[in-house]
Amino acid sequence: MELTLLKSKLHRVTVTHAELDYEGSCAIDDNLMRIGNIREYEQLHIYNVTNGERFSTYAIRAEAGSGIISINGAAAHKASTGDLLIICTYAGFSEVEASLHKPQLVYFDRKNQVTHTSKQIAVQAA
Numbered sequence: 001m002e003l004t005l006l007k008s009k010l011h012r013v014t015v016t017h018a019e020l021d022y023e024g025s026c027a028i029d030d031n032l033m034r035i036g037n038i039r040e041y042e043q044l045h046i047y048n049v050t051n052g053e054r055f056s057t058y059a060i061r062a063e064a065g066s067g068i069i070s071i072n073g074a075a076a077h078k079a080s081t082g083d084l085l086i087i088c089t090y091a092g093f094s095e096v097e098a099s100l101h102k103p104q105l106v107y108f109d110r111k112n113q114v115t116h117t118s119k120q121i122a123v124q125a126a
Contacts, residue, residue, distance in 0.1 A: 007091040008037040008104040012049065013112055015083045017070035024073025026057050026087070030064035035114060037104040042089055046075070050083035067112035 010032060017027070026044055033040070042059050055078050062068035069087075071079040079085065093101055102119035109115050 001095060002092045003095070003098045004090050005093055005098055005101055006103040007089040009089075009106065010036050010038075010085075010087040011105060011107045012084050013069045013087060013108050014110055015071055015079050015081050015085060016068050016112070017072075018076040018080050019070055019072045020074075020076040022070070022072035022076075024057060024075060025060045026075070027060050027062040027068055027070035027072060028087070029066050029068050029112065030061045032067075032069075032106070032112070032114075033059060033061060035104075035117065036087075036106045038087075038089055045088045045090065046071070046079070047086040047088070048079050048083055049086060051079075053078040069112060 026046065028038065038059050040059060040061055043056060044059050045054070045056050047054050055075050057075050062070060069085065105118040105121065107115045107117070
């Protein structure tokens, strides 16, 4: 059996651009893609914390060090400059791989600067 698990997450990045007339995708600062273990053209699941929209697209590279998070094409209707997003990737794992897997979690400030990384999410308490 194959299980689909969270592979990586960019937590609370800020949208810097929303480009309706650009070819559909999500442009992400190349450095952030690397630290977040996201490949160019990889499928993304995007959760807009600001307005509740949820959508999928694919990753393209933006200039390294730019801090760019650009929502492009039709998806630009679902996010605006300044919105907070959670960007996730998922991958398939065998039972054995799943038992060893730890996702790459990256957390950000409002300027898309990394505040810290982790390999696990804290247990939610009552």
